[in-house]
Amino acid sequence: MSDSPGSGPPPPPPRPLPRQQATPQTTALRQRLAELRGPSVAPQPLDARALAALAANPGCERRALLDGAGVNKTVLAQALGSPSDFGQSQFAFMRGNAFEARVKADGGADLMRLLAECTGTAEPADVAVPDLAAAGPQGRAARTALALREATEAGGWTLFDHPMLVLEVAGSPAYLEPDAVVVDPAGRWTVIEIKSFPMIDASADAAKVGAAARQSAVYVLALERIAAHTPGASVHDRALLVCPKDFSNLPTASAVDVRKQLAVTRRQLARLTRIEDIAAALPEGTTFDPGLPPAELTAAVESVGAAYAPECLAACELAFHCRTRARGAGAVEALGRGVRGELGGLTTVDAVLAAAHGEEGDPSDPTVAALRRAAALRAEALGSAAC
CATH class of the missing domain: 3.90.320 (Lambda Exonuclease; Chain A)
Structure with a gap:
């Protein structure tokens, strides 16, 4: 005999979907990130591809903050005058x-x-x-x-x-x-x-x-x-x-x-620094709104530390801007992470050349000694070639 409609125990009520409760701290952070992004700029969602690239360079506070705030780095790079063709056609x-x-x-x-x-x-x-x-x-x-x-x-x-x-x-x-x-x-x-x-x-x-x-x-x-x-x-x-x-x-x-x-x-x-800690260290009124004058926008971007490496060219829309800045400052990071690790406390190309030529540096430092030895071998090779 089939059950008539409505007979038997009632079905259990559906389980409610879990909801994440907003706290005053998260609300304040969202407001702060919206200010950094710009009042009229929609947030850019952080996808797994960007997250994987961020995890590959955890020391870059600039990318962590911009991605966390939902800043469109492609538009930002264009506004900075360093457009990138990074991305899928x-x-x-x-x-x-x-x-x-x-x-x-x-x-x-x-x-x-x-x-x-x-x-x-x-x-x-x-x-x-x-x-x-x-x-x-x-x-x-x-x-x-x-x-x-x-x-x-x-x-x-x-x-x-x-x-x-x-x-x-x-x-x-x-x-x-x-x-x-x-x-x-x-x-x-x-x-x-x-x-x-x-x-x-x-x-x-x-x-x-x-x-x-x-x-x-x-x-x-x-x-x-x-x-x-x-x-x-x-x-x-x-x-x-x-x-x-x-x-x-x-x-x-x-x-x-x-x-x-x-x-x-x-x-x-x-290892990533928390976004609120990075945002709290910024000057008051900092924003990455692409509608700002280029000079103001550049100053805002430069107020956040970056960790540029040549690998960024294949993973970040701001790579050309960061590379130009790194080269302008003579930073050894522009030569690659491997070179940066070998040079120890020598952080600029000028400091490396001065150490190699015996103008600066402690001779007992293994890095300085290796640079001077390399410079001597180069000079000897060039002298032999000239003969």
Whole structure:
């Protein structure tokens, strides 16, 4: 006999989404960051790619503050007169979106097949795809966290399409959006990264794979915060990298071990100075509004310390501006982190040359002695060549 409508115990009420309560400190920080950004400037969200680059250079307070305040560094670089072509081209962006749509078509059938092949499991016949829609990034992050817990409790296969994760960076929340996350029946969460660069003969460009691994490590770190409060959940230390196969548009995949990148990212993010501490040290009225006169804007940017290195050219929109300043000051950082580490207390090119020529420096200093020896060998070689 079937139950009539309304019979039986009432269904349990839905669990409310967790909400992050604003404190006076966080409210004051948000107001301060809005002032730094400019009163009429919308915040630029901090994505995993920028976060991975920030973790690779934790000593750069300038990038930490600008990213934390949501400053659009591309617009800022243009206003400073040092525009950068850093970033993805429109063509590459469209190609990437088209490839991702193909991979996720039919409920992610290709994606789940590739995951099964790389993990050695049977291809799932039934995969749930929850609706993660909510108001604003905070709402989406809360909805994602709740859906991850529910999927783990349910014990089936679940595909999360563009979930929203949150990770605290230097005291400020950063909202991150991986391409996909899969929860398997064992409660293991796997990050999926979909890239448009090709995988030829089962291998791809090492630099691009490394960048994808660092980006995936950021997502893993954010997922670990949720898994820590979810019974039976674990985060896989291997991300699934999906790329076009050879020169076609057919997807192929490879499991990428992100344990090393995860350890580095966790350690580097812990070293970041808190954003409120950096902001508190700025002169009163400092703002990075791109509408300011160039001289005022340059002074505002220079009021925050930077840690330039040639590697910044591939990871930061302000790299050309910082390089020009470093070269103008004769800073040895412009020659690379390796050179900077070898030179010890000699921080400028002029100081290095003076030490090499015997004009300055302590002869008992190993660095000074090595420079003078190198200068003597160079002079001897040039003298021999002249003869």
